[in-house]
Amino acid sequence: MVQRTSLAGAECPVARSLDAIGDWWSLLIIRDAFDGIRRFGEFQRNLGMAKNILSARLRTLVAHGIFEVVPASDGSAYQEYVLTEKGNGLFTLIIGLRQWGEAFFYEAGEQHSVMVDRKNGQPLRRLELRAEDGRLLGPEDCRRVAVE
Numbered sequence: 001m002v003q004r005t006s007l008a009g010a011e012c013p014v015a016r017s018l019d020a021i022g023d024w025w026s027l028l029i030i031r032d033a034f035d036g037i038r039r040f041g042e043f044q045r046n047l048g049m050a051k052n053i054l055s056a057r058l059r060t061l062v063a064h065g066i067f068e069v070v071p072a073s074d075g076s077a078y079q080e081y082v083l084t085e086k087g088n089g090l091f092t093l094i095i096g097l098r099q100w101g102e103a104f105f106y107e108a109g110e111q112h113s114v115m116v117d118r119k120n121g122q123p124l125r126r127l128e129l130r131a132e133d134g135r136l137l138g139p140e141d142c143r144r145v146a147v148e
Contacts, residue, residue, distance in 0.1 A: 011146075020064040021090075025049060026057050030066070030087065031094050038080035039072070066090070096127050 007019035021027060025047070032046055044054050058081060061067045066087040072078040083090075098115060106112050115124050129137045 020060075020066065022057060022060050025053060026061060027094070027097070029054070029057055029061065030083070030090055033067070033081065033083050033087070034091060034094060038082060039078055040081070043081075061087075092127065095124065099124075099126055 007015040010016050010019070021030075028047055029043055032043055037043055037046060040054065040058070043049075043058070044051055047054070058067065062069060062081070064086075065084055067081045068084050069079050070082050072080050095115060102112065102114070116122060117124060129142075131137055131141070135141075
């Protein structure tokens, strides 16, 4: 098996973030956690992934502080995986991926799920990147600079 290269010491924040998240399975686990799934068996059933892969991904997500393992909320002997503050910080990323997928991977009228505001039942507004002064920004408006 090929040894994965760690990006934990990379200069780029995108690379470090990907080092913590790992792969697409991890993002699907995080997505499911936002949908209320907390137990190993629930993740496994919902995702249909092999138990050894799920176990490895959850272990990595816990090690990176994205999830914490807590006693089951119903008092049973089970454990649950709960998103930490760092894990909850991925919500905007998950919504961004959803919206990107909705925009580019569905034909007009094709059935899919959407995220709605619990309060009013309305679909979420598209995410936008804005400057400090409120201007809408695109890739041509931004550049990367080193922080000293």
